[in-house]
Amino acid sequence: MDQPAFDRPRFDMRIGLWGATYSGKTTYLGALKLAAEQARSRASWRVTSKDAGAVSVLSELANVLAVKRMFPAGTQVGTNTRLSWSFLGQNHANESHIEFALEFLDVSGRLFEDQWTRDDKGENADVDELDFDEVRGEPGLGTRDEVAKEQLVEHLVTCDGIIYLFDPIREEDDGNGFQYFNQMLDEVVSRTFTNGKLVGNRLPHHLAVCITKFDDPRVLGRAMTPRDLAVLAEKPGRPRIEQKVARRYFSMLCQERPDNSAQHIRDSILSNFYLDRISFHATSSIGFYIGPNGRFDPADYANVVSERGQFRIRARPQPMNVLEPLVGLANRIRRADGYR
Ligand SMILES: Nc1nc2c(ncn2[C@@H]2O[C@H](COP(=O)(O)OP(=O)(O)O)[C@@H](O)[C@H]2O)c(=O)[nH]1
Ligand SMILES: [Mg+2]
Secondary structure: OOOOOOOOOOOOOEEEEEEOOOOOHHHHHHHHHHHHHHOOOOEEEEEEOOOHHHHHHHHHHHHHHHOOOEOOOOOOOOOOOEEEEEEEEEEOOOOOEEEEEEEEEOOOHHHHHHHHHOOOOOOOOOOOOOOOOOOOOOOOHHHHHHHHHHHHHHHHHOOOEEEEEEOHHHHHHOOOHHHHHHHHHHHHHHHHHHOOOOEOOEOOOEEEEEEOOOOOHHHHHHHOOHHHHHHHHHOEEOOOOOHHHHHHHHHHHHHHOOOOHHHHHHHHHHHHOOHHHEEEEEOEOOOOOOOOOOEOOOOOOOOEEEEOOEEEEOOOOOOEOOHHHHHHHHHHHHHHOOOO
16 A cells, blocks of 8 residues: 555544445445455554444454455345444554544445335326335335435535445446435535535535446456556556546546446536545455466456355455555545644
8 A cells, every 4th residue: 555654643534435235335344354454555554443343343244255255245234323443554664643433324225226216117206206205115114214314414424535435337237326326415515505514615525436346357357458457467466456547447437328327426526526535446345366376367367256156255355445545535634634
């Protein structure tokens, strides 16, 4: 990792983790613990929490990835529970420290699909498009979802920075994630405006957009040319894909079809956040497969295999750009704050 040095601690920075269902949030959490343990740079990192429950969730997720070599079960970490971890960084060169909190509110995936992105087959679908509260079939559902949504908005409002996970594979298959994204952001803006905390006409937050599953050949194979991939194979060890590749790939997704999900999400990001507070990252929670010769092989780098109908992780997960976006955000927030 090559994050800038930090020289003064700030202990009340809060970063939120956000992303649509299946974007890779739960996997990312487990990978964070592995990434902190594997970090070999000027700084060392520890992830811990004052909440014993949060500590065991992280250990369990990391264990599923690293030992069982599986992806965590699709069930929620604890629907609507707020989990919080502290990241403690120590710079070896000058003994300085940094600390920030990552908060995660796992809301039910249904919240997004039912209300905003569901294909409504009801007769009055057009008429009821704007109706949030209507309870269809299951009594109480509308109210519970309202509460969950309210919690998530409040959670995002109070964070200094947001890690947003964008799943390029899902978005390409059924790209409607933007509806959920845009509606949430509108509410976050409204609430921030009410609190008098907008900066000009935009959110004060810093945003790291992590394009997930970058190890998947469907992603990397399009984000880089065969020649680029061959260059990666020249150096021994595991390659780390740079931010500019993630940015370029995201732009490419935006340009492919005029009305696709990535395009909508980009418009929304650019209108709600300041450009110098946004970063893009090529993220993989599991990293690439590297064979016995210790080199990246452009023809054989997928780290997921299908075994009896189940996805398994092929070799030791070595997360790429998982901790980096978080540390980058913390550093940006600290700098923007004038070392508060
Ligand atoms: N190739 C690849 N697949 C991933 C990665 N992270 C998640 N996935 C896949 O995406 C699925 C959903 O991930 P999950 O973390 O449960 O998403 P969540 O719904 O946002 O919590 C997993 O079961 C994996 O199949 C990754 O880093 N690489
Ligand atoms: Mg999950």
